[in-house]
Amino acid sequence: MAGADEALFRPVRAGNAFEETVERLLQSIRLGVVGAGERLPPERELAERLGVSRVTLREALHALSDAGYVESRRGRYGGTFVRETLPTPVVDEQRPDLEDTLRLRHVLETGAAELAACSLRDPGRDHLIATLEEAGSASLTDYRRRDSRLHLAIAEVTGSASLTSAVADVRMRVNRLLDEIPLLEPNLEHSNTQHEAVVSSILAGDAPAARQAMKEHLEGTASLLRAFLS
Known part of the structure; x- marks a missing residue:
């Protein structure tokens, strides 16, 4: 055993x-x-x-x-x-439920990436490319905001206002959880690489690849949140 x-x-x-x-x-x-x-x-x-x-x-x-x-x-x-003494977790009574948030995010954002690849139009292409560049060049202090903006942009280019609203709501929950864990530079570098893979698949109109790339990206964030908050 x-x-x-x-x-x-x-x-x-x-x-x-x-x-x-x-x-x-x-x-x-x-x-x-x-x-x-x-x-x-x-x-x-x-x-x-x-x-x-x-x-x-x-x-x-x-x-x-x-x-x-x-x-x-x-x-x-x-x-x-x-260490002999470990950090004491900050218990936030208003913290969103971790697993519920991760499951909802998975459904919404993998679906958004897939739909974006199927429905992308020229104005959306420019918007997506611009937000990707902004996220990739963001400073450490501004990274989370630019990261959020890119994820919202992916929902926006689907043309579904309801989906965009739902992604915005779940992103607020995710950010409240992310605010409780440290920013790890290797993770941010890895996230930027994964962002490029997601957006490249969307721009190419490859819906299965866009969904898979987003799934892999979300799993990385989920691993860190579970590590620090579970």
Whole structure:
């Protein structure tokens, strides 16, 4: 029978390697598989077990270090250790239900991407390209607003006011959840690449590819939200 560490440190999916690595590591810490003050497996072993590059693993560990969950120690008995005192989650009584929000977002935004690829017209093409460029060049402090604007633009070019309104509502819920977790630069870089894949598929009129690219993008965000908020 597989132990908890074997279950948590199994290979991640390639599409969102950074985000899922953060999720797995945080799960192992929060569930006590690696307890406070204990050392995580060596980098080489952990990277092999998770099926990620050591660069990706180090980015994930750096993100968790910045967030206050782990610390690096040098020397003969060094490595990456879980901090003795972990961050206290902020409990917001008005927080939207996480899983309900993620499910609703999946249905609305994958559908919006698919429909946009089927119904895109010339004015919409220009609007979509412009909002993609704005999101890609956004500063860290302005990123979430530009990201939201791009997701709304995808709904807007479908020509459905009702769908756009529904996407706007769920995006408000998502942003309230995102405001509770740290901005991780590797995730933002990855998101920009995924945005380009979504928009490219829409511009090409490839509805199945647009839906799949959006699905993969949303799964990355969902992994981080579950990691920090579950």
